[in-house]
Amino acid sequence: MENLNLDGSAKTPTVKFDAANGVLELKGRSIPENSIEFYKPLNDWIDAYATGPQPNTIVDIKLEYFNTSSSKCILDLFKQLEKLNSGNTEVKINWYFEEDDEDMEEAGEDYQAIIDLPFKMIEVEEI
């Protein structure tokens, strides 16, 4: 299947969903007024990927900023991956946050508390 590559913008993240390697990356900022429109193709891609996933699926979330509209869409994305995890692939989430960014670290912990998937919190100097 085709990979999903979207360039980042002032309000939307860079998306690199790589089907052959089972690596899904969101990077940058996600602050559109209405996130539903932006996340719909991502959900559709994951649905298609679910029909023949790699044995391991790695999800790299490297967000600098996200708004509350995106927070709900990101949760829905994780819920989709949670379902996928019980099938033919093992899903792992890497949650990146910049040094001292307690808000972003806490946001990752919030998702971790809701979603039944292994989360790895990774502190980096710069995203």
Added chain:
Amino acid sequence: MSQVYDIYKKLEERNVLLSFKGMVTSELLTTILQIMESKLEHIDEKPKTRKKVFNILVECLQNLYHHIDSDSTKNISKEERSALLMIAKTPTHYLITTGNYMESDQVSALKDKLDLVNSMNKDELKTYYKKVLNEGQMSEKGTAGLGMIDIARKSGEKLDYNFLDVKETTTFFSLAVSIPETN
């Protein structure tokens, strides 16, 4: 022309970094965010504070943006659909102030929400945020009902608000969010 000087002095006294009054559009939000990002960089603000201010500003601006088309403005004239935004910086904190007209019959619902958020401590806000995030329904406009909770959580301060009756059915709502500088 002395009035211009008065306005200038008032903005100066209040340490205003940026102020805007008018219609809030998606393009305007992008521009304001770009200006504030470069200002924060120029001030050489600590990354932690810079991110907090930016995040809270996004939520405040998007509240104004979504408010324009909501039920709470359905009978409000075009002139009254413009809003006010001010960002100020004092030696100890940033202050983001917004103002907008709304239908008076929508006031009590908003007031209840603000009072609920203000009644909660840090842990309660975290629990409430997770509950709304997980159980809440998203609107078609992409709002998740999380904005005020997120603003209160990230600022760590109570939300300072006011409702002013301007006409029989119209109220002016103002919100001031204080963001302390972190160490």
